[in-house]
Amino acid sequence: MHNNQNLEQTSHILHLVLPKMSELAIPVTPENYAIWFDYFAETNLNLKRAIDGLIANDVKFTPEVNLGLYNRFIEERSPEIIENVQIETQILINSLVHKIELLGEGTANFSGNLTEFNQKLQSNPNLDELTLLVMSIAAEVEQVIASNRHMSDSLVSLSDEIANLKSEMDNLSKVAMTDELTSLNNRRAYELFAAEQMTKFTDTQTVCSLLMIDIDHFKLFNETFGHLIGDKVLAYVALAMKHTVKGDDLVARYGGEEFVVMLPNAKLADAVNVAEKIRERISLKQLSIGKEKKQNLGHITVSIGVATIQTGDDAETLLARADEQLYIAKKAGRNCVKYA
Numbered sequence: 363m364h365n366n367q368n369l370e371q372t373s374h375i376l377h378l379v380l381p382k383m384s385e386l387a388i389p390v391t392p393e394n395y396a397i398w399f400d401y402f403a404e405t406n407l408n409l410k411r412a413i414d415g416l417i418a419n420d421v422k423f424t425p426e427v428n429l430g431l432y433n434r435f436i437e438e439r440s441p442e443i444i445e446n447v448q449i450e451t452q453i454l455i456n457s458l459v460h461k462i463e464l465l466g467e468g469t470a471n472f473s474g475n476l477t478e479f480n481q482k483l484q485s486n487p488n489l490d491e492l493t494l495l496v497m498s499i500a501a502e503v504e505q506v507i508a509s510n511r512h513m514s515d516s517l518v519s520l521s522d523e524i525a526n527l528k529s530e531m532d533n534l535s536k537v538a539m540t541d542e543l544t545s546l547n548n549r550r551a552y553e554l555f556a557a558e559q560m561t562k563f564t565d566t567q568t569v570c571s572l573l574m575i576d577i578d579h580f581k582l583f584n585e586t587f588g589h590l591i592g593d594k595v596l597a598y599v600a601l602a603m604k605h606t607v608k609g610d611d612l613v614a615r616y617g618g619e620e621f622v623v624m625l626p627n628a629k630l631a632d633a634v635n636v637a638e639k640i641r642e643r644i645s646l647k648q649l650s651i652g653k654e655k656k657q658n659l660g661h662i663t664v665s666i667g668v669a670t671i672q673t674g675d676d677a678e679t680l681l682a683r684a685d686e687q688l689y690i691a692k693k694a695g696r697n698c699v700k701y702a
């Protein structure tokens with residue numbers, strides 16, 4: 363009974379968090395999500411008091427305010443938050459075990475899998491692993507539902523709760539992989555993708571190539587036109603890159619004004635081709651802003667370093683070679699592609 367109450371509470375909180383964030387126009391980042399989960403869970407009364415005070419005084423939840431809340435009330439408690447999600451998932455599993463025992467036949471396999479989930483949960487999983495765990499539980503439940511047509515309504519409603527938790531986790535994972543300014547993949551997403559490509563190369567000798575792209579004289583651009591217009595240019599460059607590559611390729615913002623493009627199955631010559639297309643596409647366009655496009659920003663150019671995977675590479679060595687070529691491209695006068 364106690365477990366069910368907790369499960370209901372958790373589910374109730376999950377349903378409150380996103381609508382409230384959307385109402386207050388707060389971006390759903392993992393940090394902001396943690397703040398608002400805690401707010402509704404009422405586990406941190408100082409945080410709750412601070413937020414209630416902000417709302418009462420009509421204070422806007424700007425990025426600075428959100429960061430302040432996170433730094434003050436959440437950052438030091440991160441391990442505790444992961445622990446909370448862990449406990450919630452544990453409650454879910456316990457509740458499932460109980461329901462499955464009531465169902466009896468045809469579920470022995472499922473009970474075994476739940477034991478395995480339980481063990482994984484004890485091994486301090488990170489957010490990705492927790493997400494995977496919740497997805498696996500959801501898949502198992504769907505299977506049990508399919509093979510137990512006579513099952514009780516309570517299992518159906520439990521499965522709804524899991525589906526909700528799963529979609530919240532999906533959302534969190536997506537946010538954690540996306541760069542907010544450009545909507546590209548972020549560095550974390552790139553690192554996961556690069557690791558996959560390394561494994562493919564080791565297992566099946568499937569090649570891949572990497573472009574490292576840096577906007578030329580961006581510091582000067584920011585100083586001339588201001589940071590906000592600089593941000594727009596970053597978004598423009600991001601879009602130009604996305605429109606040049608194919609579906610399997612991964613474009614990511616590596617940091618600041620630096621981007622990476624990972625091209626699975628591309629040999630050096632193909633990758634240099636793509637790099638040239640990106641460079642040309644960006645440099646040819648004359649940028650202007652304002653209602654009647656009166657303010658002319660001139661041409662933006664990028665320098666690109668290209669490298670292809672070699673035996674003995676790991677993600678770092680491949681990146682280092684692309685970065686070396688990028689440096690050579692800058693030295694050679696910028697707005698060019700160099701490769702090794």
Ligand SMILES: Nc1nc2c(ncn2[C@@H]2O[C@H](COP(=O)(O)OP(=O)(O)OP(=O)(O)O)[C@@H](O)[C@H]2O)c(=O)[nH]1
Pocket residue numbers: 543576577578579580581582584588589590591592593596617618619692696
């Ligand atoms: N507007 C804006 N600027 C950023 C962002 N991230 C990094 N920058 C700026 O990008 C500039 C990078 O400058 P540098 O690394 O000195 O290089 P650069 O001026 O691009 O010159 P080269 O790379 O040598 O061609 C810095 O001024 C950063 O402030 C961002 O998110 N928005």
